[in-house]
Amino acid sequence: MTVQELIPSMELTVFHLAQPERPVAGGYAGDLLSWVISRAGQDCAWLTIMSNQNVAAVALMADVSCIILTEGVQPDADLLRRSREKAVNLLGTSLDTFSAACRLGKALA
Amino acid sequence: METIRLVYPVEGGDLIEAGEASSKMKLTLKKLGLPQDVIRRASICMYEGEINMVIHADGGQAEVEVEMDQIVIRMIDSGPGIPDVEQAMQEGYSTAGSTARELGFGAGMGLPNMKRYSDEMTIDTEVGKGTTVTVKIKIPQ
Numbered sequence: 001m002t003v004q005e006l007i008p009s010m011e012l013t014v015f016h017l018a019q020p021e022r023p024v025a026g027g028y029a030g031d032l033l034s035w036v037i038s039r040a041g042q043d044c045a046w047l048t049i050m051s052n053q054n055v056a057a058v059a060l061m062a063d064v065s066c067i068i069l070t071e072g073v074q075p076d077a078d079l080l081r082r083s084r085e086k087a088v089n090l091l092g093t094s095l096d097t098f099s100a101a102c103r104l105g106k107a108l109a
Numbered sequence: 110m111e112t113i114r115l116v117y118p119v120e121g122g123d124l125i126e127a128g129e130a131s132s133k134m135k136l137t138l139k140k141l142g143l144p145q146d147v148i149r150r151a152s153i154c155m156y157e158g159e160i161n162m163v164i165h166a167d168g169g170q171a172e173v174e175v176e177m178d179q180i181v182i183r184m185i186d187s188g189p190g191i192p193d194v195e196q197a198m199q200e201g202y203s204t205a206g207s208t209a210r211e212l213g214f215g216a217g218m219g220l221p222n223m224k225r226y227s228d229e230m231t232i233d234t235e236v237g238k239g240t241t242v243t244v245k246i247k248i249p250q
């Protein structure tokens with residue numbers, strides 16, 4: 001499944017879509033950045049409520065396929081800018097993190 | 110291939126723009142056509158080292174050498190040094206302050222991540238003088 005295909009399937013909000021054709025190979029949920037770096041696999045969809053711009057840098061370093069801000073969290077202006085600069089896919093959902101993870105699991109099944 | 114040397118200054122205190130040196134290095138490694146897994150592991154090590162220099166050492170310098178068969182990254186700072194390296198290497202140990210923690214740092218996983226994603230890691234440190242963290246990532250031939 002690609003990020004482009006995941007968007008309708010999870011009814012995600014698009015904040016910035018730089019690489020629609022990136023594959024989504026799994027998921028990871030977490031907010032502590034070094035935990036994410038430790039555990040998120042390449043091409044994961046990363047579920048988080050962190051909305052500051054360091055999130056874009058971590059997504060880039062860890063090669064996740066997209067960031068999904070859960071709980072209706074909006075990206076701050078710097079995160080949006082940095083996602084554009086770094087060509088990072090930045091998406092959102094009003095679902096809580098658990099429900100979003102369930103939806104993601106279903107979409108990938 | 111001749112050894113390629115890259116140098117990146119890292120500014121201290123600026124947690125907002127932190128990660129720029131790592132981003133730049135990642136782009137350069139991509140242009141060099143290195144394997145994706147090697148780039149990912151090098152970028153992660155560099156990022157953790159860069160963030161540590163910003164949070165704990167008021168900045169420093171990253172020196173990267175891309176050789177035939179490995180990438181060597183040295184993160185050099187003149188910060189406070191690490192009094193107990195063994196303790197610092199433990200997962201969960203952190204002296205990060207509240208500002209860093211609010212941004213998602215301070216899990217005490219940065220140094221363990223550098224160890225995990227590199228093939229070799231050494232820490233040279235002296236309290237009051239500074240710290241140099243060196244990681245090596247092998248390039249499979």
Ligand SMILES: Nc1ncnc2c1ncn2[C@@H]1O[C@H](COP(=O)(O)OP(=O)(O)OP(=O)(O)O)[C@@H](O)[C@H]1O
Pocket residue numbers: 034035157161162164165166186188189190191197198202203204205213214215216217218219220221240
């Ligand atoms: N360059 C450095 N200079 C001085 N102290 C350092 C340096 N790097 C790490 N440390 C010390 O080692 C501790 C552990 O570092 P580590 O990167 O593992 O965790 P952290 O930076 O506190 O949190 P995280 O990396 O998970 O965001 C730090 O809290 C700090 O006390």
Ligand SMILES: [Mg+2]
Pocket residue numbers: 157160161215218219220
């Ligand atoms: Mg750290």
